[in-house]
Amino acid sequence: MAAMKLYMTPGSCSTGIHIILEELEEAFEAYIVNLPAGDHFKPDYVAINPKSTIPTLVRNDGTALTEVPAIAYWLARTHPRAKLWPDDAEGESRVMEAMAYIVGTIHGQGFARIFATNTFTRNTADHDAVRELGRDIVVKGFAILNETLGPKPYLAGNFSVADPILFYVEFWADKTGIPLPDNLAAHYRRMLARLPVQRVLREEGYNPAALGKPSP
Numbered sequence: 001m002a003a004m005k006l007y008m009t010p011g012s013c014s015t016g017i018h019i020i021l022e023e024l025e026e027a028f029e030a031y032i033v034n035l036p037a038g039d040h041f042k043p044d045y046v047a048i049n050p051k052s053t054i055p056t057l058v059r060n061d062g063t064a065l066t067e068v069p070a071i072a073y074w075l076a077r078t079h080p081r082a083k084l085w086p087d088d089a090e091g092e093s094r095v096m097e098a099m100a101y102i103v104g105t106i107h108g109q110g111f112a113r114i115f116a117t118n119t120f121t122r123n124t125a126d127h128d129a130v131r132e133l134g135r136d137i138v139v140k141g142f143a144i145l146n147e148t149l150g151p152k153p154y155l156a157g158n159f160s161v162a163d164p165i166l167f168y169v170e171f172w173a174d175k176t177g178i179p180l181p182d183n184l185a186a187h188y189r190r191m192l193a194r195l196p197v198q199r200v201l202r203e204e205g206y207n208p209a210a211l212g213k214p215s216p
């Protein structure tokens with residue numbers, strides 16, 4: 001059976017899926033998609049994922065799965081012994097609710113305005129305002145998730161696939177100097193202490209020991 005293939009870009013939202021694969025100790029081949037070079041628009045990649053987004057997971061049967069929450073769900077459901085997906089309707093809905101909000105709003109509406117400003121306006125004079133709006137969306141989103149998490153160690157209580165997804169936006173906050181509210185800062189540090197997370201960060205070119213420090 002062919003190994004799964006993860007099409008990914010270091011330090012991007014695919015890091016969340018990379019962490020889930022590492023937590024599951026799943027063998028896979030990593031293919032780096034160079035976004036700044038526009039590799040995601042080249043015919044070879046478009047043939048795999050016509051949306052031109054990363055991550056894409058090509059599974060053992062050769063079929064491609066896209067969208068972070070869908071990939072996270074599929075990995076959790078196909079590895080039931082790892083217990084990365086709740087088994088009650090309330091728990092399942094809450095994990096889906098958190099992943100949809102993180103990927104759709106905090107990432108898609110917030111950080112995307114900061115990292116991909118030109119996809120929101122063609123007018124360069126508006127760029128600072130668009131980035132500021134993105135930051136406001138992220139800050140509001142973090143305040144909401146901070147309440148959702150509360151004193152729990154992980155979003156669903158126990159570790160689930162939602163936590164690596166939360167981690168990647170916390171990591172972006174660290175890299176862009178957006179402060180994390182207390183519960184999320186504690187979650188981020190908890191994630192940084194996990195060995196699979198440290199392995200992924202090192203593989204993607206980051207030093208985990210340098211992350212999660214208060215700004216000077």
Ligand SMILES: N[C@@H](CCC(=O)N[C@@H](CS)C(=O)NCC(=O)O)C(=O)O
Binds near residue numbers: 012035040052055069
């Ligand atoms: N809704 C998509 C979003 C993925 C996404 O926006 N990925 C970014 C990188 S973090 C990307 O592919 N950007 C390139 C582009 O959209 O042109 C998902 O859940 O996978």
